[in-house]
Amino acid sequence: MNHDLYFSAHSIAEQGSYKLMELPPELCMLVEASLSSEGDRPSPSSFYIKGQPGEDAVLCTQDKTYTIRTVSLSNSILVVTSPPDPDVFPGDDNSLPNLVIHDQLSEILELTQAIPKLHKLNTLLKGKEYGEDEEDNENDMNVEQAYDDPKNFTYADARAMIQASETELNRGLRERRILRINENLRPISSAYLTKIIQFILNTLAALSLNHESIPIEQVCTTLADEHDVPRIVSVQVMGWFGEISELEGKWKMDVVAVVREAGLGILKDAKDKSLNKDDLISSWKDSIGDKFASSVSLDLLVGNYIIAPASPYSNRQLIKYFPISHLPVDPAQRFSDLFLTRSKWKNEDIVPFLSDIAVNSKERDKMLLKYARATTDVDGVWFTSRAQYNG
Structure with a gap:
């Protein structure tokens, strides 16, 4: 098959303006799905290129992050199109359509799935911790007004600066226990979170509430009236540790998640001290009460501690806080x-x-x-x- 090739009149200006990206199979399927349509409505999909100056760029889909790597080609690839005006590049009547060369590529962009770079949140939110000693935040209105400051770090800032997909970012905020108040981000202090968990467990016991169907407003009101925990905080904490049904106004508590957080609170409180394994388990069970004591297991704290014998001649085991996040x-x-x-x-x-x-x-x-x-x-x-x- 023969074609007549011509350089574009703007080939010098267009040089280097094209990039060829090789998509992994899962992204190809995503693109194909977006191009297919049910009736007249195509399935939408979005890709984002993210990266601050000095960072390697990444490509983000709705739920995954990919590194972008340049790979050299052994053979060059030409970027060609049909001529915009056949009269400009006339061909023989029997010849195939002429092609116009716009650019020449000697490399492609290769995508590889990567871990989202959520660790930047630790630096960007340093010094913005939300704790029990917050001033003038006795109610939800004051809490929201306290965050109306241009120096605050917002959710929009995080979307723009953090190299992670939307799903990964939201999961990262949840796992790092970062509050969203009036779209501003504040990590809750470990000590205050442990107290709120304890308040919730005490409330469930005092009101004889079923942990699988907890009235949200009743718990929020109790926490606000008795412990000065703003509703905007307590609702998010409940969301971190279970499923919220806004339609029913109910919260289904994730027992394992709550028990794990209570154990982490004990470990963090000890900080640089080593804890006797049996003492840790005993304190842990006491903190959550008899109803959930059977869920206590050291396996829940994996990735947050190291364990070693108290001495070469002892069977007693000591546990030290050693979090993966540090x-x-x-x-x-x-x-x-x-x-x-x-x-x-x-x-x-x-x-x-x-x-x-x-x-x-x-x-x-x-x-x-x-x-x-x-x-x-x-x-x-x-x-x-x-x-x-x-x-």
Whole structure:
């Protein structure tokens, strides 16, 4: 098949203005779905390119984030179109349509699914913590007015600056316990959140409420009247730890999530101190009451502590707060910190501390292969560092 090729009259100006992006299968399906239509209404889909100066750009869909990498091509690709005016580039009557060359590409953009860069929230929201000692915020109106300050960091700011999809960002705000008040973002203090959880549990017990169908207004009113917790705060806290039905005005509490948060509160309160394992479990059960005591399990706190014997000659185990959220996000630095903390890790102990820097188990295993050395004995698989770190 032969074509007559001509350079565009604007080829010099157009040079470098085109990029070719290779889409992974799941994005191809998304694009195809958006182009298909039911009746006359196509299914919408949106892609966003995000990145501040100095950052590598990422592409975000509604629920995933992809890194964008440039890959060189062995053969160049021409960007061509049919001529806008056949009279400008006339051809023989029997020839195929002429083509106009606009640009020449020697590389493509490749997409790889990545972990959303939510860690920036820690820096952007530093010093903006919301706690029990908030001044002049006795009611919802005062709470909202207190956030009407241009220095505040808003949800719109987060959407623009955080390299994450909408779904990932909202999940990140929820998991980091960040309040949205009048569209401004404030992380709630751990101590205050622990108190609110305790207030809620006490309210359920005092009013004999079923944890699977809790009247939202009744709990909010009790927390506001007895503990000065604004409704705008208590409703969001309930949303973090269960399902809210606005239509029915009911809240179904996630028992496991509430129990886990209560345990984390005890760990965080201890901070640099080590806790006896049995004492931790006992205090934990006391804090949530007999009704939910059976849900207490150290497994709920995985990724937030390390455990070690009290001494080489003792069977008593000590637990120390060691949260994954305080570790570096760079893989090399993450492994450096882990091996400085402990020179030898069991497979099941180290894996939880890699969950937020690997998209899946395959990528996690690649990291372990790159930064750690595996050995096996009667106790299982152990990992030691491939590099030498000075503690």
